[in-house]
Amino acid sequence: MITMRFDGSFIPVGNDRQSHSGIMVWAFTIERDGKEIAYGSGAASHPSYASSHFAEIRGLFDGLTACIKLGLANEHIRVCGDSQPVIRQMTGDARVISHDLQRVMSQAIILASGFTELEFIWESRDSNYRADGLCRDTLWSCRSDADKFSKVSRDLSYCKKNGSQRHSYPYLGMPIFSAFVTPNFA
Numbered sequence: 001m002i003t004m005r006f007d008g009s010f011i012p013v014g015n016d017r018q019s020h021s022g023i024m025v026w027a028f029t030i031e032r033d034g035k036e037i038a039y040g041s042g043a044a045s046h047p048s049y050a051s052s053h054f055a056e057i058r059g060l061f062d063g064l065t066a067c068i069k070l071g072l073a074n075e076h077i078r079v080c081g082d083s084q085p086v087i088r089q090m091t092g093d094a095r096v097i098s099h100d101l102q103r104v105m106s107q108a109i110i111l112a113s114g115f116t117e118l119e120f121i122w123e124s125r126d127s128n129y130r131a132d133g134l135c136r137d138t139l140w141s142c143r144s145d146a147d148k149f150s151k152v153s154r155d156l157s158y159c160k161k162n163g164s165q166r167h168s169y170p171y172l173g174m175p176i177f178s179a180f181v182t183p184n185f186a
Contacts, residue, residue, distance in 0.1 A: 001033060002072055002075050002077045003078045003080060005028065005123075006027070006028040006059035006062075006080075007026065007128055007131035007135045008025065008055025008058060008059045008083070008135065009052055010023070010025075011142075013045070020050050024043065024044050025055060025139045026042055026043075026058045026138075027041035027042075027059055028066060028131055029063075029131050030066060036130070037070070039134060040066055041134045051101075053101060056083040056086045057104050059081070061111060064111050065111065068114070073116065075117075076116070077117065077118050079118050081123070082127075090109065090120045091120050
């Protein structure tokens with residue numbers, strides 16, 4: 001059995017803690033019969049669309065993309081995450097209200113439609129510990145590189161101040177880094 005787990009997180013940048021300007025991090029793991037065969041993580045900044053919900057969707061999207069790259073699209077895949085809204089939106093039990101999130105979620109739904117059988121399951125953060133840990137490591141990496149973190153903060157502040165966020169950044173954010181690893185692919 002294939003299990004893909006995903007997670008996402010967000011840290012605001014700047015003085016306004018209610019802002020959607022900041023850094024999103026996400027991660028995913030892929031297991032075959034309980035043995036990890038692949039994992040990945042990434043980070044992106046955005047001056048107005050960043051949120052933990054957005055990051056969770058990006059973790060889901062990248063995890064599904066990795067499943068396709070690994071040739072798993074025709075297998076039964078359990079997709080597990082600790083974000084009830086994302087799981088409920090992917091099963092059709094909840095709507096995406098935010099226009100900005102609708103665009104990203106629709107990309108995930110289109111990607112998911114290319115699989116033979118996906119089973120979406122909500123699980124607690126404790127059960128999602130590996131993807132959660134990768135998110136924390138990614139977040140720590142972003143914060144520990146003071147020069148990069150300062151540059152991202154300045155770039156986001158500039159875009160917000162000059163009103164250029166809709167023109168300068170794509171919906172998926174400005175990439176900081178992304179990684180996909182297949183350590184034990186069998």
